[in-house]
Amino acid sequence: MNCMAAWHAWAEKHKADIVMMGGPLGKTKKVSPTGIEDISNALGAFTVVRAASPEEAAKMFENHPHFAIFPGDSVEVMPVLAIPGT
Template sequence: MSERAMKNFLAVFIGTDEAMKASGWAQLSDAQRHEREQAGMQAWGQWVERHQDVIVEIGTPLGKTLRVSHDGVEKIRNALTAFTIVRADSHEAAAKLFEGHPHFAIFPGDSVEVMECLPLPR
């Protein structure tokens, strides 16, 4: 598929309490955690370099959540930790970009959810 025909995909990084506990992250010493954080950021940077040609928006970590509904605004908690937008030939190809990602391979992240950014209806 040509670059022009490629689709955009939103990748949402998920971090759950269960994944944090299973990783043993909280039991690491400060020095061990710092070492793992440094290794994780280096690996994340390498992931970005390898995929720079398909990254549309590098994204950022996500902060606290406010939900707005017909009932007003309320503080809530969710498992969303960061996002990235990539382009790929297919949904499966986009998802494969995140296999072995440092978010869950080094950091205590749970998963990355990938969904297509659909065009607006006309």
């Protein structure tokens, strides 16, 4: 199975928990009180998933095809928090 077919198979397996497929990210602009500048970061793409905990979300990405496409790379998992006062 090629890398993209494996990626699509992963998405199909987890489609009930994928809230937003997301996609690749472009170049970064940093906006601060001093202005706008080009910067670099390690983010290459994003996907929003639904899980009972960050640990459960992380388990969804074990053996993800991303690792075959980008050897030595990783996936970072972080919760989306509620906006205070809403």
